[in-house]
Amino acid sequence: MDLGVDLDVLIAGAREGRPRAVARLIxxxxNGSPLLREITARLCADRPNRARIIGLTGSPGVGKSTSTGMLVRAFRRRGLRVGVLAVDPSSPFTGGALLGDRVRMQDHATDPEVFIRSMASRGHLGGLSWATPQALRVLEAAGCEVVLVETVGVGQAEVEIASLADSTIVLLAPGMGDGVQAAKAGILEIADVFVVNKADRDGAQAAIRELRNMVALVERDWRPPIVPTVAHRGEGGDEVVEALDKHLAYLEASGELERRRHTRAREEIEAIALTALRSRFAGLHGDRRLDTLAARVVEAGLDPYSAADELLAALG
Amino acid sequence: MDLGVDLDVLIAGAREGRPRAVARLIxxxxNGSPLLREITARLCADRPNRARIIGLTGSPGVGKSTSTGMLVRAFRRRGLRVGVLAVDPSSPFTGGALLGDRVRMQDHATDPEVFIRSMASRGHLGGLSWATPQALRVLEAAGCEVVLVETVGVGQAEVEIASLADSTIVLLAPGMGDGVQAAKAGILEIADVFVVNKADRDGAQAAIRELRNMVALVERDWRPPIVPTVAHRGEGGDEVVEALDKHLAYLEASGELERRRHTRAREEIEAIALTALRSRFAGLHGDRRLDTLAARVVEAGLDPYSAADELLAALG
Structure with missing residues (x-):
C-alpha cells in the first residue's frame, strides 16, 4: 500500500530511536491509518525487547503529571529509556484532546532517551484510546524499557489502565474527599502500588492510615504498598520505583506477568474481531438490515433478542 | 422454561402496577435471569403506552438525588405515574452497589404511583448497567408515563445516559470547580436542559452567566435552556418540567424523537448480538482457540489483526 509513507524507513527510524519517526508512527x-495493520504486524514480528508498562491513574488534582515527571526522572537515573503516554480526557463526541501538550513535561524535551506523547481519549471504550496498545508497541520498538501510561481516574479508564499495564499506580492526595471515597471499592482491586502525593499537607497521615486499614483487608497475594511522595519537590520518586520493582519481581515469580500478558492479548484480539463485526453490522455495501430490524423493534413489537438473532443469522 | 417463576402472573401483576411484581421482574x-429473553419478548409484544425517558446526570455533590425527588413531585402534581432508576456507581469488579437504597426518596415510599429502583452499575460498559433498557421496559409495562434515570456524571455514564434518554438534564452547582470545567466539552453536547442547583449560593449567578456564554455557542437546533433550582426547598421543579415539555415538543416536531428511538433500538440489537458473539469467542464447549491465538501473539510474534482474522474465520 502506498500512501506516500515509506514504512521501511519509518520503522527503521523508530527502531533507532529517532523522535520524529516515533511521533509519525504513533x-x-x-489516526487509524490504513497502514495500522501493516505497522502492527511488522512491530510484532520483530520485537527485540519488551517494555515494562506502568499505569498511573488518579482523580483530577492529585498531581498526575507532576508525579509522572518525577517517575521519569527516577527511571532516567537508572539509565533506562522511558516512554510516556498521557491519555487525555476529552469529549467522546469530538474526539479532541482538551489538554494538548504537557507544559510540565518540558524539562524532558531535550532528553533523547525520553519519549512523551499525549493521546486523545476516543471515549467509545470509556477512557483509554483504542490506539493505546499500538502506541505502546511503537514506543517499545523505539527501545523504551519503561512506558508510563497516565490517565485520569474516572470510571472505566481506571479499569482499562489496570488491564493494560503490568503494574498500576493509584495516586491519591489528602483532602480529595468524595472522589476517593466513591472509588474505594474499585481502586483496591486495581492498585498494585498506592502513592499518596502531597504528603506534606494536612491530612496526609490520616489518609495513609485510612488507606492502610483498607489495604489490610485485601485478600490478594500481593498487598499493595503505600508510598508517600511530594512530587513537585521530587520526594519519593525512588521509593515508588523500588515498590514497582518489588511488584515486578512478584509478577515474575508468581507467573502473574505471563497471565497478564496472555489476558491482554486475548482482549486485544477479541476487541479487533468485535470491531470488524461491528462494521459488518453497520451495513456496509448498502445493507440496511440493522436499520430494518431497529424499525421493527420500535414500531412492530419485535424484541431486541430476536432482532439480534436475525442479525447474527444474516452474518452467515 | 420453569424456574419456579410464573411469568404470566408476574407480568400481569406488573401491568396492574403491583410494586412487588415490578420489583421482582426488575x-x-x-440478575441476567434465563427468563430475561422471554420477559423482554413479552413486554415488547404488548406495549400499550410509551414512557418518556428523562436522564439526569451530574458530578458527585451537585444534588442529584434531591433533584430527582423534586422532579418526581413535580410530575406527580401533574398526575403522572413516575418511575425512577438510580444507577449507582460501583466497583466494576464486584458488581455491588455502593449506595444501596436511597433514604431521601422515602417520602415517596407510600405513593403507589411512584416506582423507585436502585440498580448496580456493572461497569463493563462504563457506567449504566446493561440491564437498564430492560428495567425501563418493566417500568413502562407498569404504566409509568415518565421514567427518570439518574446516574453520576463521570466519563462514559454521561454519554450512555444521553443515548438512552429522550431528554437529558445535566445538573450543575456553583463552586464545583474542576469537574465541571473538565467536563465542559462533553456536557454541552449531551445536555438538553441545564439545571443549576443550589442557586441560592454564592457564585450561582456567575455559574449561570458562564454557562449562558457556553450555550450561546451551541450550534444544534435545540439550544438547551438553563433553569436555576434550589432542590432541597423544592424551588424550580415546575420550571424544569416546563423546560422538559418544550424539549419534548421540539423532539416530536423535528422528527428527532423517532430518530433517537431508532438509534436506541439499533444500539441495543447490536449490543446483544456482540455479547452473543463474545460468548462464542470465549470458548464455550472447550474450544481454546482464543487462548491459542493469544499465546501465539505473546510468544510467537503473531500480530493481533491476523489473530482476529483467524478467530473470525473460525466462527464460520
Missing part, C-alpha cells in the same frame, strides 16, 4: 496508528 | 432482568 500519529499513523492513532 | 430483579430478574438485572
Amino acid at each position: 500519529s499513523l496508528v492513532e | 430483579s430478574l432482568v438485572e
Whole structure:
C-alpha cells in the first residue's frame, strides 16, 4: 500500500530511536491509518525487547503529571529509556484532546532517551484510546524499557489502565474527599502500588492510615504498598520505583506477568474481531438490515433478542 | 422454561402496577435471569403506552438525588405515574452497589404511583448497567408515563445516559470547580436542559452567566435552556418540567424523537448480538482457540489483526 509513507524507513527510524519517526508512527496508528495493520504486524514480528508498562491513574488534582515527571526522572537515573503516554480526557463526541501538550513535561524535551506523547481519549471504550496498545508497541520498538501510561481516574479508564499495564499506580492526595471515597471499592482491586502525593499537607497521615486499614483487608497475594511522595519537590520518586520493582519481581515469580500478558492479548484480539463485526453490522455495501430490524423493534413489537438473532443469522 | 417463576402472573401483576411484581421482574432482568429473553419478548409484544425517558446526570455533590425527588413531585402534581432508576456507581469488579437504597426518596415510599429502583452499575460498559433498557421496559409495562434515570456524571455514564434518554438534564452547582470545567466539552453536547442547583449560593449567578456564554455557542437546533433550582426547598421543579415539555415538543416536531428511538433500538440489537458473539469467542464447549491465538501473539510474534482474522474465520 502506498500512501506516500515509506514504512521501511519509518520503522527503521523508530527502531533507532529517532523522535520524529516515533511521533509519525504513533500519529499513523492513532489516526487509524490504513497502514495500522501493516505497522502492527511488522512491530510484532520483530520485537527485540519488551517494555515494562506502568499505569498511573488518579482523580483530577492529585498531581498526575507532576508525579509522572518525577517517575521519569527516577527511571532516567537508572539509565533506562522511558516512554510516556498521557491519555487525555476529552469529549467522546469530538474526539479532541482538551489538554494538548504537557507544559510540565518540558524539562524532558531535550532528553533523547525520553519519549512523551499525549493521546486523545476516543471515549467509545470509556477512557483509554483504542490506539493505546499500538502506541505502546511503537514506543517499545523505539527501545523504551519503561512506558508510563497516565490517565485520569474516572470510571472505566481506571479499569482499562489496570488491564493494560503490568503494574498500576493509584495516586491519591489528602483532602480529595468524595472522589476517593466513591472509588474505594474499585481502586483496591486495581492498585498494585498506592502513592499518596502531597504528603506534606494536612491530612496526609490520616489518609495513609485510612488507606492502610483498607489495604489490610485485601485478600490478594500481593498487598499493595503505600508510598508517600511530594512530587513537585521530587520526594519519593525512588521509593515508588523500588515498590514497582518489588511488584515486578512478584509478577515474575508468581507467573502473574505471563497471565497478564496472555489476558491482554486475548482482549486485544477479541476487541479487533468485535470491531470488524461491528462494521459488518453497520451495513456496509448498502445493507440496511440493522436499520430494518431497529424499525421493527420500535414500531412492530419485535424484541431486541430476536432482532439480534436475525442479525447474527444474516452474518452467515 | 420453569424456574419456579410464573411469568404470566408476574407480568400481569406488573401491568396492574403491583410494586412487588415490578420489583421482582426488575430483579430478574438485572440478575441476567434465563427468563430475561422471554420477559423482554413479552413486554415488547404488548406495549400499550410509551414512557418518556428523562436522564439526569451530574458530578458527585451537585444534588442529584434531591433533584430527582423534586422532579418526581413535580410530575406527580401533574398526575403522572413516575418511575425512577438510580444507577449507582460501583466497583466494576464486584458488581455491588455502593449506595444501596436511597433514604431521601422515602417520602415517596407510600405513593403507589411512584416506582423507585436502585440498580448496580456493572461497569463493563462504563457506567449504566446493561440491564437498564430492560428495567425501563418493566417500568413502562407498569404504566409509568415518565421514567427518570439518574446516574453520576463521570466519563462514559454521561454519554450512555444521553443515548438512552429522550431528554437529558445535566445538573450543575456553583463552586464545583474542576469537574465541571473538565467536563465542559462533553456536557454541552449531551445536555438538553441545564439545571443549576443550589442557586441560592454564592457564585450561582456567575455559574449561570458562564454557562449562558457556553450555550450561546451551541450550534444544534435545540439550544438547551438553563433553569436555576434550589432542590432541597423544592424551588424550580415546575420550571424544569416546563423546560422538559418544550424539549419534548421540539423532539416530536423535528422528527428527532423517532430518530433517537431508532438509534436506541439499533444500539441495543447490536449490543446483544456482540455479547452473543463474545460468548462464542470465549470458548464455550472447550474450544481454546482464543487462548491459542493469544499465546501465539505473546510468544510467537503473531500480530493481533491476523489473530482476529483467524478467530473470525473460525466462527464460520
